Amino acid sequence: MLSEYLPILLLFVIASAFAVGSLVVSSLVGPRAPNPTKLAAYESGNEPLADVKGTRFSVKFYMVAMLFLIFDIEAVFLYPWAVVLRELGWFGLVNMTVFVLVLGVAFVYEIGRGGLEWD
Amino acid sequence: MTAHDLVFVIVGLVTAVSAILVVTSRHLMHAALYLALTLTGIGGVFLVLGAGFIALVQVVVYVGAVAVLFLFGLMLTRAPIGREALDSQNRGLGLAVAGALFVLLAALIIPAFGGESTAEVTGPTIEAIGIAIFADWVLPFEVLSMLLLAALIGAILLARREAGESGTEAEVTRIEMGEALADEPDRHEAVGTSAPAGELGAGGGR
Numbered sequence: 001m002l003s004e005y006l007p008i009l010l011l012f013v014i015a016s017a018f019a020v021g022s023l024v025v026s027s028l029v030g031p032r033a034p035n036p037t038k039l040a041a042y043e044s045g046n047e048p049l050a051d052v053k054g055t056r057f058s059v060k061f062y063m064v065a066m067l068f069l070i071f072d073i074e075a076v077f078l079y080p081w082a083v084v085l086r087e088l089g090w091f092g093l094v095n096m097t098v099f100v101l102v103l104g105v106a107f108v109y110e111i112g113r114g115g116l117e118w119d
Numbered sequence: 120m121t122a123h124d125l126v127f128v129i130v131g132l133v134t135a136v137s138a139i140l141v142v143t144s145r146h147l148m149h150a151a152l153y154l155a156l157t158l159t160g161i162g163g164v165f166l167v168l169g170a171g172f173i174a175l176v177q178v179v180v181y182v183g184a185v186a187v188l189f190l191f192g193l194m195l196t197r198a199p200i201g202r203e204a205l206d207s208q209n210r211g212l213g214l215a216v217a218g219a220l221f222v223l224l225a226a227l228i229i230p231a232f233g234g235e236s237t238a239e240v241t242g243p244t245i246e247a248i249g250i251a252i253f254a255d256w257v258l259p260f261e262v263l264s265m266l267l268l269a270a271l272i273g274a275i276l277l278a279r280r281e282a283g284e285s286g287t288e289a290e291v292t293r294i295e296m297g298e299a300l301a302d303e304p305d306r307h308e309a310v311g312t313s314a315p316a317g318e319l320g321a322g323g324g325r
Contacts (some may be wrong), residue, residue: 002126005166058195065191066274069184075178077260080249092253095261102264106271110212113275 060118067110074103127167134160142213147193155186169242 081088081096110116137156144150162177243251252260 002123002167018159054320061191062188062195063274065188066272069180069188070271070274072155073267074264076179077252077263079250080172080173080245082249083245084249084253088253095253095257098261101266102261102268103271103279106268106275109272109276 070106071103074100123167127164130160130163130167134164151186151189151193154189156184157184158182170247171242172248173242175245226300 011108028092081092086091134157137153137160140153141150141157158181159178162174163173165171167175171300186193
């Protein structure tokens with residue numbers, strides 16, 4: 001029964017092998033000639049003007065994560081529903097529609113408040 | 120020792136080691152990432168126990184959302200993201216609570232399941248769970264949507280108030296489509312933070 005998950009294990013193994021392999025090979029093969037300019041922040045990351053410690057991120061990140069958490073729980077219920085959708089027929093469809101619509105109320109509320117605008 | 124046991128031991132070891140690293144790590148961000156690994160490992164334990172759906176929920180909800188929530192929480196509070204000020208003075212208390220919990224769980228689980236045969240465990244399939252939800256538990260399922268709705272609205276209100284809005288009832292409960300927040304463009308100036316670099320992420324131009 002666990003053997004059903006063998007492809008997932010293989011995926012893990014291949015993904016980690018690729019990640020570790022890339023790091024090892026590049027550290028072995030890649031040339032290293034560091035200079036101050038190369039070690040500076042890359043691209044749009046400017047040198048910090050002030051101490052970054054103590055700077056807070058916008059609470060909007062947390063908002064998005066919290067909303068995601070709850071819609072994630074909603075999505076979790078979609079999995080067992082989707083698997084047996086044909087057996088349940090209209091009954092299942094109607095019930096799931098009610099479930100999604102109730103949570104949609106909060107979604108509309110949040111959009112109405114402008115909470116998803118990043119301004 | 121069957122292959123099943125072997126997988127369980129490996130998954131359990133990864134979970135236990137990463138759980139220990141959560142509390143011994145000197146770096147708060149690393150601790151949060153080890154927590155994500157621990158939660159993934161717990162998902163693996165559920166998988167070994169034949170509870171595929173619970174494993175899925177564990178990974179999707181806990182690793183996918185709760186761990187991210189932890190990381191964001193660390194970033195937007197003034198938590199010491201660094202190597203200092205992490206050592207709690209409550210080690211003895213923590214040890215006592217953890218030990219008591221272990222003894223309690225062992226005292227419950229070993230008498231309850233100690234005599235069971237060690238044959239392969241099988242949990243309900245995801246199809247059985249889907250059928251059960253809609254055959255027997257439709258009403259709790261719909262009530263659950265109300266609970267989630269309340270959680271959503273509460274989260275929205277709390278976060279708005281913390282973001283520095285005035286917090287008066289009339290202001291907070293107002294619903295307007297379109298130009299809802301057009302009249303308060305400087306909401307973030309009211310946060311009262313003295314951070315000289317402003318808010319990371321919101322500006323981006325610094």
